[in-house]
Amino acid sequence: MYLSVIKVSVPVAEVVGVEEGRVEILPRKSVEDTDKDFTVFYVKRSSSGSSYGLLWRLGRIQFSCPSRVLRDQWTKHLRTALKTHSPLRPNRLLVFINPFGGKKKGRKIYHSLVAPLFELAGISSHVIVTERANQARDHLLKKDLKGFDGVVCVGGDGMFSEILHGLIGRTQQEAGLSENDPTVALQPCPLHIGIIPAGSTDCVCYATVGVIDPVTSALHIIIGDSQPLDVCSVHQASALMRYSVSLLGYGFYGDVLAESEKHRWMGPLRYDYSGTMVYLSNRSYAGIVQYLPADPLLSSPRDRTRCLSGRVYTHVEGRFRCVSLTCMSSSCPKSPLGLSPSAHLADGTGDLILVWDTHPLGFLKFLYRHTSTQDQFDLPFVEVHRVKAVRFSLPSEMTNEQKMATPFLCGLCCSKVPAKSVWNCDGEILSSTEILCRIHGQLVRLYARGIEEGAAVHNCGKENDKCQMGCTLIK
Numbered sequence: 001m002y003l004s005v006i007k008v009s010v011p012v013a014e015v016v017g018v019e020e021g022r023v024e025i026l027p028r029k030s031v032e033d034t035d036k037d038f039t040v041f042y043v044k045r046s047s048s049g050s051s052y053g054l055l056w057r058l059g060r061i062q063f064s065c066p067s068r069v070l071r072d073q074w075t076k077h078l079r080t081a082l083k084t085h086s087p088l089r090p091n092r093l094l095v096f097i098n099p100f101g102g103k104k105k106g107r108k109i110y111h112s113l114v115a116p117l118f119e120l121a122g123i124s125s126h127v128i129v130t131e132r133a134n135q136a137r138d139h140l141l142k143k144d145l146k147g148f149d150g151v152v153c154v155g156g157d158g159m160f161s162e163i164l165h166g167l168i169g170r171t172q173q174e175a176g177l178s179e180n181d182p183t184v185a186l187q188p189c190p191l192h193i194g195i196i197p198a199g200s201t202d203c204v205c206y207a208t209v210g211v212i213d214p215v216t217s218a219l220h221i222i223i224g225d226s227q228p229l230d231v232c233s234v235h236q237a238s239a240l241m242r243y244s245v246s247l248l249g250y251g252f253y254g255d256v257l258a259e260s261e262k263h264r265w266m267g268p269l270r271y272d273y274s275g276t277m278v279y280l281s282n283r284s285y286a287g288i289v290q291y292l293p294a295d296p297l298l299s300s301p302r303d304r305t306r307c308l309s310g311r312v313y314t315h316v317e318g319r320f321r322c323v324s325l326t327c328m329s330s331s332c333p334k335s336p337l338g339l340s341p342s343a344h345l346a347d348g349t350g351d352l353i354l355v356w357d358t359h360p361l362g363f364l365k366f367l368y369r370h371t372s373t374q375d376q377f378d379l380p381f382v383e384v385h386r387v388k389a390v391r392f393s394l395p396s397e398m399t400n401e402q403k404m405a406t407p408f409l410c411g412l413c414c415s416k417v418p419a420k421s422v423w424n425c426d427g428e429i430l431s432s433t434e435i436l437c438r439i440h441g442q443l444v445r446l447y448a449r450g451i452e453e454g455a456a457v458h459n460c461g462k463e464n465d466k467c468q469m470g471c472t473l474i475k
């Protein structure tokens with residue numbers, strides 16, 4: 001007969017909680033109250049089965065001591081170690097649940113999968129189930145937030161955006177800064193944001209955690225992981241329009257969003273349908289793009305370094321299939337490496353992607369490459385620049401009538417092709433076409449850690465394991 005001993009090493013930072021007795025938490029809590037036993041819960045990794053991130057699960061080990069006194073000493077010391085080793089672990093969280101997000105399972109996801117883990121970790125949470133859009137944003141702007149370490153949203157990207165706007169707005173109010181001033185240096189938010197994915201689009205969660213999985217996200221929150229994130233402010237003249245973290249897209253991406261809004265009844269399928277329809281309409285739009293290049297020595301979206309002598313705006317003008325700006329890779333299950341695979345989450349820059357007008361097959365190739373590991377920038381009609389700010393305007397020869405016209409007309413059933421598109425700002429249509437965008441470095445912090453080593457092929461291009469910009473190089 002062979003006896004095998006399994007050795008498990010767990011960093012203190014990844015211990016979730018310690019309970020007296022023989023305890024089980026998920027799928028249901030059960031406690032066998034014995035005198036000499038205790039149970040340690042920790043973060044256990046498992047493959048997600050997909051090509052991207054790692055799933056985190058609640059691991060569990062039971063220990064038996066010779067006496068109750070010794071057992072109590074162990075549990076006391078372990079609990080103290082958790083507090084001292086991980087100062088960013090939250091004690092109190094404000095949780096907003098969107099009961100209508102995605103498949104309308106937000107409440108169930110929170111109460112069955114997340115709340116038991118928070119309880120195990122000794123986190124107290126104040127839960128608000130929203131009754132209307134923008135309730136979470138308004139709460140964050142106006143209500144007392146004292147005593148909270150972080151804000152958690154249970155929902156999709158729209159819900160995250162509400163939290164983002166509420167927290168940034170509140171922080172600037174308290175600092176006496178005007179968000180409408182596009183030149184102001186915004187104050188970073190003191191509260192962390194946690195995302196429990198429960199929407200129909202969970203791109204921010206995917207790009208910052210690597211998987212769309214409520215238990216994985218809850219465990220990142222519990223152990224107090226901290227991932228800074230750049231945010232792009234979008235102004236029209238001297239009025240703030242919105243903040244964006246993932247996609248700000250004009251042309252193709254704007255048209256797809258506008259078209260998909262007309263077919264909400266189709267559910268998530270509406271994006272595939274609208275993408276096909278907009279592609280078939282074969283449009284390009286005239287525009288002027290001015291961009292402020294980032295320091296090329298800091299980082300580059302391609303691996304070739306370029307030297308720029310001055311810190312002045314570069315001006316390009318012409319017809320574009322699309323103009324996109326992203327502060328993160330914007331990866332999602334359909335595009336595992338994302339819009340800009342080497343974009344950093346927290347280096348204070350964004351990647352500007354200019355896709356010049358081209359023949360339909362060329363554009364199809366560009367779109368198709370997003371679903372594979374082929375370089376979508378390695379095409380003669382595509383340019384990518386790492387930038388700090390971008391201005392977009394319409395050509396002066398466009399008539400006022402064209403500039404003021406309803407931005408989106410269906411080019412398939414309407415005979416007149418529209419002269420301008422709309423901006424898609426993280427899934428919301430902007431009411432202005434002429435905008436100024438500025439990247440604010442590390443304006444918010446998420447309970448996340450980027451994509452973990454061993455989780456995916458990530459083309460970061462940095463030599464060190466953990467690049468300073470918040471991305472992890474996967475070997």
Ligand SMILES: Nc1ncnc2c1ncn2[C@@H]1O[C@H](COP(=O)(O)OP(=O)(O)OP(=O)(O)O)[C@@H](O)[C@H]1O
Pocket residue numbers: 097098099100101102103130131132133134154155156157158159160162198199200201202427
């Ligand atoms: N109780 C509510 N009733 C209606 N809308 C709400 C409520 N709570 C939040 N919202 C709004 O619902 C929008 C979508 O929410 P969320 O991102 O959670 O779900 P989603 O299914 O991913 O969204 P989408 O329908 O945009 O794909 C958000 O912009 C949010 O402001």
